[in-house]
Amino acid sequence: MENLHVDALVLGGGIAGMQAALDLADQGFQVALLEREPSIGGKMITLSKVFPTLDCCSCITTPKMSAVAHHPNIHLLTYCEMQSVAETGSGFRLAVVQKPRYVDVNKCTGCRKCEYECPVTLPSPFDRGLGAYRAIRVPFSTAVPQTAVLDIENCILCGKCEKVCAAGAVDFTQRAETFEIQATTLVVASGFELTPLNAKKEYGGETLQNVIDPLMMERFLAPTGPYGRVLRPGDGKEPTSIAYVQCAGSRDQTLGVEYCSRVCCMYAIKQAMLISGALPMADITIYYMDIRTFGKGYEQFYQNAQAMGVEFVRGKVAAIREDDEQNPVVKVELTEEGRIIERTFDLVVLSLGMVPTAGADGILSLPLGEDKFIAIPAPNANPCETARPGIFVTGTAMGPMDIVDSIITAGSVASAASAYIREHQKETAYA
Amino acid sequence: MHELKEYGAVGIEKCFNCGNCTAICPLASDEYPFPRSVIRRIQVGQEDRLEQQLDPWLCYYCGDCSATCPKGAEPGETMMAARRWLTGRYDWTGLARKFYTSLAWEIGSILLVALAVVVIILFFHGPLVTERVELNTFAPIEIVHLADWIMAGTLLFFIATNVFRMYWLTVLKDRSLKIPLSLYVKEAWHLLFNAATQARWSTCASDEQDPIEKRRKRNAWLTHILLVSGYGLMFFIIVFMLPWFQTDNIYPVHNPQRWLGYYATGVLLYGTVRALWGRAKKEFQMHRFSHPSDWIFPILLLSVTLTGILQHTFRYLGWPLPTYYTYVVHLAVTAPMLILEVPFGKWAHLYYRPLAIYFEKVKASARKHALSTTEAFAPAD
Numbered sequence: 001m002e003n004l005h006v007d008a009l010v011l012g013g014g015i016a017g018m019q020a021a022l023d024l025a026d027q028g029f030q031v032a033l034l035e036r037e038p039s040i041g042g043k044m045i046t047l048s049k050v051f052p053t054l055d056c057c058s059c060i061t062t063p064k065m066s067a068v069a070h071h072p073n074i075h076l077l078t079y080c081e082m083q084s085v086a087e088t089g090s091g092f093r094l095a096v097v098q099k100p101r102y103v104d105v106n107k108c109t110g111c112r113k114c115e116y117e118c119p120v121t122l123p124s125p126f127d128r129g130l131g132a133y134r135a136i137r138v139p140f141s142t143a144v145p146q147t148a149v150l151d152i153e154n155c156i157l158c159g160k161c162e163k164v165c166a167a168g169a170v171d172f173t174q175r176a177e178t179f180e181i182q183a184t185t186l187v188v189a190s191g192f193e194l195t196p197l198n199a200k201k202e203y204g205g206e207t208l209q210n211v212i213d214p215l216m217m218e219r220f221l222a223p224t225g226p227y228g229r230v231l232r233p234g235d236g237k238e239p240t241s242i243a244y245v246q247c248a249g250s251r252d253q254t255l256g257v258e259y260c261s262r263v264c265c266m267y268a269i270k271q272a273m274l275i276s277g278a279l280p281m282a283d284i285t286i287y288y289m290d291i292r293t294f295g296k297g298y299e300q301f302y303q304n305a306q307a308m309g310v311e312f313v314r315g316k317v318a319a320i321r322e323d324d325e326q327n328p329v330v331k332v333e334l335t336e337e338g339r340i341i342e343r344t345f346d347l348v349v350l351s352l353g354m355v356p357t358a359g360a361d362g363i364l365s366l367p368l369g370e371d372k373f374i375a376i377p378a379p380n381a382n383p384c385e386t387a388r389p390g391i392f393v394t395g396t397a398m399g400p401m402d403i404v405d406s407i408i409t410a411g412s413v414a415s416a417a418s419a420y421i422r423e424h425q426k427e428t429a430y431a
Numbered sequence: 432m433h434e435l436k437e438y439g440a441v442g443i444e445k446c447f448n449c450g451n452c453t454a455i456c457p458l459a460s461d462e463y464p465f466p467r468s469v470i471r472r473i474q475v476g477q478e479d480r481l482e483q484q485l486d487p488w489l490c491y492y493c494g495d496c497s498a499t500c501p502k503g504a505e506p507g508e509t510m511m512a513a514r515r516w517l518t519g520r521y522d523w524t525g526l527a528r529k530f531y532t533s534l535a536w537e538i539g540s541i542l543l544v545a546l547a548v549v550v551i552i553l554f555f556h557g558p559l560v561t562e563r564v565e566l567n568t569f570a571p572i573e574i575v576h577l578a579d580w581i582m583a584g585t586l587l588f589f590i591a592t593n594v595f596r597m598y599w600l601t602v603l604k605d606r607s608l609k610i611p612l613s614l615y616v617k618e619a620w621h622l623l624f625n626a627a628t629q630a631r632w633s634t635c636a637s638d639e640q641d642p643i644e645k646r647r648k649r650n651a652w653l654t655h656i657l658l659v660s661g662y663g664l665m666f667f668i669i670v671f672m673l674p675w676f677q678t679d680n681i682y683p684v685h686n687p688q689r690w691l692g693y694y695a696t697g698v699l700l701y702g703t704v705r706a707l708w709g710r711a712k713k714e715f716q717m718h719r720f721s722h723p724s725d726w727i728f729p730i731l732l733l734s735v736t737l738t739g740i741l742q743h744t745f746r747y748l749g750w751p752l753p754t755y756y757t758y759v760v761h762l763a764v765t766a767p768m769l770i771l772e773v774p775f776g777k778w779a780h781l782y783y784r785p786l787a788i789y790f791e792k793v794k795a796s797a798r799k800h801a802l803s804t805t806e807a808f809a810p811a812d
């Protein structure tokens with residue numbers, strides 16, 4: 001790999017990182033976008049629809065992914081990990097590892113022949129383990145780059161892929177390569193993870209078969225999903241009653257996540273609406289402590305869901321157990337009536353919260369806030385500036401936020417970074 | 432709310448009424464949706480309604496609510512504080528209130544009663560026989576027994592009046608309910624049954640899924656029931672059979688006088704040490720906050736047990752003076768424990784708890800009775 005010299009380096013290829021890279025590149029800056037997965041797209045590309053407009057997620061994300069890949073000012077670096085960072089007089093110098101794909105990216109055409117031949121089947125993380133893929137595969141249908149990647153850990157080295165590849169792209173001899181990037185400024189867009197499904201033992205840990213996380217439900221609902229319809233993972237039955245447990249990963253001191261994750265109310269409402277479309281006869285109940293629909297058009301969205309017959313019940317679910325047929329049974333106090341009930345559902349979705357993706361902050365030695373997200377010293381005046389000059393932050397690396405806000409902060413970070421680059425390059429030119 | 436804080440409540444204001452505590456509670460029911468019903472009453476300042484509630488007595492502080500509370504609002508400790516507050520409310524003398532809210536009052540009164548006992552013995556004791564142990568010459572059994580009965584009568588008076596106040600507040604004040612006398616008789620077995628077995632407490636454990644937690648809860652119940660059995664036995668022996676128990680005759684080991692006494696002493700020792708150890712180590716949820724009253728009762732009980740053991744040892748060793756002195760100390764600890772704790776302190780839960788269950792059962796069957804006789808719905812609240 002050749003060493004790179006760019007104006008801005010964006011860390012993370014989710015929606016916020018992609019948007020920030022595009023906004024900077026459109027202004028004429030040279031941008032490198034670093035992604036540790038084999039494809040960009042982040043969490044958003046796995047989603048079904050966005051709230052509150054119910055637009056198709058793929059239809060918004062895929063063009064952006066494509067634009068990033070084809071932009072003349074963007075160097076897209078996928079399957080790369082940042083190793084270390086050093087401050088130079090004129091910016092930052094990063095050591096980056098290109099992980100081996102065992103496929104030559106310049107030769108691979110994404111024809112997927114290798115994938116069809118590969119005998120090893122694995123649960124696909126893109127489908128949250130609900131669907132399967134092969135040991136060698138294009139990560140998902142709209143992946144960017146459309147290049148195969150070989151999972152050497154699970155490969156049985158049968159060599160079928162190598163034989164079938166017309167382009168001769170499969171290369172078992174590839175090794176990790178380290179290279180250097182110099183950048184005037186860094187933009188952290190490292191994103192979020194869901195709080196763990198097994199965090200609360202009252203909710204059965206991960207042992208209950210028909211208790212799922214919201215990203216799994218997104219895969220059930222997405223047109224690109226593994227089944228193309230909603231079913232429950234335990235036995236493949238079509239659920240007729242579904243419960244959402246709100247604040248299952250947020251606003252809970254026992255989990256160490258005391259903040260509100262801001263998206264769970266809205267995605268639960270959105271999924272409830274989509275399920276109503278997919279399974280018109282299903283009863284959907286949302287158990288909540290407070291419904292927080294603060295964004296533009298969100299309250300109307302909530303009222304629409306109520307009008308559609310989605311049942312909203314105030315009460316924090318205290319425990320979930322399983323009956324003999326693996327149906328989850330929720331126990332909750334109906335706080336508006338003062339009654340305690342146990343109710344059986346076919347499927348329960350835990351509305352998990354957001355925690356920051358670990359890693360980037362450590363290497364960049366960025367101070368964290370109380371919530372473990374990257375600290376922002378002046379959130380009102382300079383919302384995208386971290387405590388280290390020249391390093392900016394955007395999207396859910398800043399704190400929990402939805403897609404709308406992620407895109408807004410991406411524009412904001414691009415603006416802040418561009419001002420910094422101009423100012424800094426002027427200084428070094430005079431010096 | 433501020434008043435409850437004086438009784439040891441913490442974090443009530445953090446509660447946002449999500450209902451987690453009530454739903455996780457193995458004992459809460461639609462009729463008694465605690466802890467939230469209690470917390471809510473405190474938050475909105477409905478003192479009069481709170482003092483009519485039986486709910487706090489129906490909780491045994493397994494700690495599940497506090498452990499899973501998303502806000503750390505400590506519902507379990509609030510229930511504990513509500514029990515202390517209710518003890519203060521039921522007591523018409525106002526002493527319980529003083530003892531719970533002021534450590535100086537509590538310690539001061541203990542010392543005062545202990546001193547009074549010492550002074551009384553100092554003036555009225557019999558001759559000290561130093562050739563051999565003659566405890567009954569030093570403290571003639573008739574007088575001690577008489578004092579015993581006087582004390583028991585006084586305590587009974589306070590207990591009866593306080594219990595009546597409890598009955599008046601929690602049952603009689605509820606005008607919507609007409610309770611036929613027959614129901615009191617019919618449900619009376621609950622009173623005795625629960626006092627003897629604390630069966631309701633054991634349901635905390637039987638509902639538990641996690642085997643480790645289940646064992647912990649079962650052990651807590653078992654330790655307590657052992658303690659109560661020892662306490663009850665000792666109490667019975669001392670109040671009704673003191674001449675048999677406090678004697679200068681030395682019975683053989685297989686005589687019930689010996690082994691009953693040893694059993695009671697043994698479980699009292701185990702129970703109190705376990706309780707204090709748990710509190711000191713903050714072993715379980717319920718131990719994380721300790722009000723002074725939570726310490727003083729087991730400490731007094733342990734002191735009574737230890738001085739009893741010492742005195743017994745000296746007597747059997749045949750050392751007259753140490754026997755007499757430890758006897759005085761033993762009485763000086765026993766008296767405050769009984770006089771102060773029984774009607775005005777933590778000890779009072781011994782009758783309030785089974786009574787609360789009894790009243791609850793009576794009210795429930797009265798409601799059922801009203802429904803079946805008039806076919807009309809009588810609102811519970």
